[in-house]
Every structure is written in structure tokens, then in C-alpha cells.
Amino acid sequence: MNPTFVLRANERGHDVISSDGPTSSYVAGHPGAFITRESSFNFHQYQAGRPGFGPIRVFGDETFHGAGCGYNMHPHHNFVICAFVLEGELTHINTAGEGTVDRLRQGDYYVFSAGSGGKHCELSISPEDMNAIYLWVLPSQLYLPPSYHRGHFDLRTRRNQIIQLVGDADGALPFPQDLRVSRLVTDRKGAFAYAPRSAEHGLYLFVVDGTLTCGDATLGRRDSLGASGVKTLEFEAADATDVFIVETAIIDDDRVRAWEKEQAEAS
Amino acid sequence: MSEPLKRWICLGCGFSYDEALGLPEHGVAPGTRWADLPEDWVCPDCGTPKAQFEMVVIGYAPGGPQLAQTA
Numbered sequence: 001m002n003p004t005f006v007l008r009a010n011e012r013g014h015d016v017i018s019s020d021g022p023t024s025s026y027v028a029g030h031p032g033a034f035i036t037r038e039s040s041f042n043f044h045q046y047q048a049g050r051p052g053f054g055p056i057r058v059f060g061d062e063t064f065h066g067a068g069c070g071y072n073m074h075p076h077h078n079f080v081i082c083a084f085v086l087e088g089e090l091t092h093i094n095t096a097g098e099g100t101v102d103r104l105r106q107g108d109y110y111v112f113s114a115g116s117g118g119k120h121c122e123l124s125i126s127p128e129d130m131n132a133i134y135l136w137v138l139p140s141q142l143y144l145p146p147s148y149h150r151g152h153f154d155l156r157t158r159r160n161q162i163i164q165l166v167g168d169a170d171g172a173l174p175f176p177q178d179l180r181v182s183r184l185v186t187d188r189k190g191a192f193a194y195a196p197r198s199a200e201h202g203l204y205l206f207v208v209d210g211t212l213t214c215g216d217a218t219l220g221r222r223d224s225l226g227a228s229g230v231k232t233l234e235f236e237a238a239d240a241t242d243v244f245i246v247e248t249a250i251i252d253d254d255r256v257r258a259w260e261k262e263q264a265e266a267s
Numbered sequence: 268m269s270e271p272l273k274r275w276i277c278l279g280c281g282f283s284y285d286e287a288l289g290l291p292e293h294g295v296a297p298g299t300r301w302a303d304l305p306e307d308w309v310c311p312d313c314g315t316p317k318a319q320f321e322m323v324v325i326g327y328a329p330g331g332p333q334l335a336q337t338a
């Protein structure tokens with residue numbers, strides 16, 4: 001089974017957001033700090049990409065550079081926002097519930113459902129770069145009570161198996177949408193299969209590191225693919241491969257179809 | 268028959284605009300159509316331009332409309 005689309009690392013949207021100048025109130029850490037953001041889908045200034053995948057609107061690969069870099073306190077509604085920390089340390093201050101000051105390191109992740117309104121601030125305090133994968137998803141209902149959950153993926157003990165981090169599996173963080181995020185980290189070559197709940201569920205696979213082969217497609221570091229209408233997606237992962245697998249309901253998506261048609265006509 | 272009233276969501280922050288509710292706190296009367304908001308209207312929470320809102324068909328959680336009216 002071949003993927004429906006392949007998105008190469010260098011085809012993603014690329015933004016550099018400075019803590020100086022017009023974005024200084026938004027980005028913390030002036031002087032010298034800046035955020036780099038690689039977007040798989042349309043986001044902010046980057047509006048040339050695929051409009052999303054099912055209810056997913058943002059899949060961002062972001063790095064905070066420089067001591068004190070991050071996003072100042074800002075509001076959200078409705079979106080369910082996840083961050084999966086790959087490197088460095090993320091200090092996350094969040095108003096949901098009683099409020100939280102959280103510190104997330106490699107393998108840690110959070111799910112923040114902004115619902116009826118919440119604010120958060122995200123900072124990398126040390127001079128070390130902080131790299132995280134961000135996901136923004138439309139919720140199943142508007143104005144849910146805001147919530148914050150955090151989890152940890154143990155990279156050392158949970159190798160060579162697909163582990164669900166977010167969704168309805170035991171131990172996964174709850175998520176107010178028909179969506180599951182899993183992760184696979186290998187230390188040997190292997191063949192894997194992922195069966196979505198139904199043919200109406202799509203899969204988005206993002207290679208953090210390593211090499212993944214699926215049908216005719218070979219993906220390297222930060223390449224990704226989408227597949228929909230599949231019973232089972234089979235793939236091979238090389239030694240030292242790290243992959244996120246997102247499964248979600250592909251709700252009637254006119255925007256994506258219009259975009260795909262435009263792309264086909266332009267080529 | 269008139270078009271059903273719609274809901275729009277800001278892709279910058281998730282702020283939602285509901286035609287039925289308007290935004291009385293921001294001077295927009297209930298029943299104001301999306302098309303009737305000025306083209307230079309921006310998200311009251313994050314400044315994202317009107318063009319970067321998306322129409323959504325998503326229902327409210329219990330109590331949501333009351334909270335949305337005063338957003």
C-alpha cells in the first residue's frame with residue numbers, strides 16, 4: 001500500500017520568528033532568542049501548504065534558540081494543543097484548572113485542551129536549544145472545560161513497539177477528538193503494521209529520525225506521509241528510527257480536496 | 268429559506284465567532300453574518316486576519332453558548 005501523499009522535510013513551511021522587532025511581544029527572550037518553525041500544514045505566515053489532515057490544523061517542528069526563548073503568555077480557545085519534547089527543556093505555565101507550572105524534558109509531552117479559554121506561556125530557560133513537535137487539533141465540541149494533562153514516553157524501555165501516547169489506550173492521555181498519537185523508536189530494523197480503527201480513519205506518519213519505507217516511498221529525517229482509506233499500513237523502520245503515527249477521523253474535508261485539485265491543476 | 272447561521276474559528280488561536288451569538292462585548296450584534304463583518308476585522312484575541320478563520324461545523328459542549336456570548 002502506497003501513501004496518499006509524501007511531504008519531504010524541505011517542502012514544509014519555514015518560519016524564523018524573532019524576539020526583536022514586530023514579534024517581540026509574542027516571542028520571549030530578547031535579545032538574541034528566536035524560534036524556528038517547520039510547518040507540515042498551513043500555519044500563520046506559511047499559507048502555501050496542505051490545509052490540514054482531518055481535524056489536525058498544525059503539525060509543527062519547532063526549536064527555541066537562546067536562553068529564555070519561547071512564547072509569552074497568550075490566550076487560546078477550542079484548539080487541543082499537544083507538545084512532544086524531543087530535546088532540551090520546556091517550561092510550560094498554563095492556566096487550565098488550578099494552573100500548572102510544568103517542566104518537560106526529552107520524552108515528556110502534554111495535551112492542553114483550551115476549550116472555553118485558557119492561556120499559556122512556553123519557555124526554554126537554558127541556553128540549550130529546545131525542540132518539540134506541536135500538534136493543534138479542532139475539538140469534538142466547542143467550549144469544553146479547559147484541561148491539561150502530561151505524560152512521559154520512556155525511550156529506553158519501550159523500543160521496537162508502537163506505543164500509544166495520546167488517545168483511548170490504557171495509559172494514554174485523553175483527547176477530546178477521534179485521534180490517537182503513537183510513537184515508535186527502534187534499535188533494530190523491523191517490519192511494522194498499523195491498523196486504523198476504520199477505513200474512514202487516516203494516518204499521518206512523521207519521521208523524527210532514521211529511515212522508514214512504506215510501499216514505494218522511503219522517508220528520512222523529518223519527512224512525513226499521509227495515508228487514507230487503508231485497512232492496514234505496513235512499513236519497515238531501519239535501526240535507530242523514531243516515528244510519530246497519528247491516526248484520526250477524516251471528516252468530510254472540502255478544503256483539503258480543493259487544495260489537492262489546485263495542486264493537480266498547477267502541475 | 269435563509270442560510271443557516273454558521274460558526275468560524277481563528278486558526279491563530281482557536282477563538283470562535285458564532286453568527287447567532289455575535290460578539291456583544293466587541294460591538295457585534297447577535298445574528299451578524301460573517302460576510303457582514305468588515306474585511307479588515309481581526310481576531311479580538313490574537314489579531315489574526317479574517318481570511319485566516321475557517322468555517323466549522325462543531326457543536327457546543329454543555330453551557331458553551333453562554334460562555335461564547337461573552338468571549
Ligand SMILES: [Zn+2]
Nearest residue numbers: 277280310313
Ligand atoms: Zn485568534
